[in-house]
Amino acid sequence: MxxxxxxxxxxxxxxxxxxxxDAAAAVIFQDDFTRSEHIARDVGNGWSELEKSSNDVSVLSNKLLLRDVLEGDGPDAAASSMVIDATGYENISVEFRWRAQSQNGIADDLFLSWALDPAPAMDDLNAWTHVFQENGSGSSFHVTNVGISGAENALFNIMLWTISNTKDQGYQIDYVTVTGDEIPxxxxxxxxxxxxxxxxxxxxxxxxxxxx
Missing domain, CATH: 1.10.287 (Helix Hairpins)
Structure with a gap:
């Protein structure tokens, strides 16, 4: 027997x-913010912007700049990606490099949020899922990798944004990459x-x- x-x-x-x-990891979306020329008041490459004051969101020196000039609640500066098509992918993650705009003092809070497509209004924070919140200062770039649970095999958007703790603060963002494993x-x-x-x-x- x-x-x-x-x-x-x-x-x-x-x-x-x-x-x-075996599922193969793949790059679904990537932006290193390298542009042919300086773009003020416009991120380009399909990103949307939310600004409380002129020129709060821009791309300069191949970096996304999110700058706060007002203290208070709500996103003072935010950039939302184009639709990211994760159809056929699972285990979605977002990696990005960031550092404070000011090298000294208390930095604002930096957030990463996401929402299924169609994306809600950028200032409707209750409609977004917040997966990262941090603040920091110094000249070095931090590397952050965050998993996006719920975006598998779907269309979604990501949003990077700040809330001002201190006037005239903000962040530089570099190399945003979304990856996932192909669903075999x-x-x-x-x-x-x-x-x-x-x-x-x-x-x-x-x-x-x-x-x-």
Whole structure:
């Protein structure tokens, strides 16, 4: 009996080997904010902007600048991406580099939020899911990688934004990259011959045992 069970297990394992495949990580969206010329008041590349004051959001020196000039609640400066198509992908994550605009003093809070498409209004913060909040100062860039649970196999937007704790503060953003694992298709027709071969081998062994 144990020999028969071992043969069945081997046949099933051979069949399942045909169904399984490794998911490959892929870049879904990427922006290093390299532009042909300085762009004031316009992020470009499909991004949307929300500004409380003139020139709060811009791309200069190949970096996204989010600058606060007013103290208070709500996003003073925000940039929302174009629609990111994660259809066919899972395990979505966003990686970006950031540092405070001012090298000294208390920095504003920097947020990363996301929402399924169609994107809500950028100042409707209750409609966005907030996955990152941090503040910091210094000259070095920080590297942050955040998982986006719920955006699998869907269309969604990301938004980077600030709330002012101190007047005339803000952040520089560099290299925003969205990655995901490809959802592997189930190769059912390719696995059927393996299953049939395993069952045939089991039947042959069974007949030999009866003849013995």
């Amino acid at each position: 144990s020999f028969r069970i071992s043969c069945i297990a081997a046949a099933v394992a051979v069949a399942l080997a045909g169904f399984a495949s 298709p189930v190769p059912l027709p390719a696995g059927l011959p393996l299953l049939a071969g395993g069952l045939a081998a089991f039947g042959l062994l069974r007949r030999k045992r009866k003849q013995a």
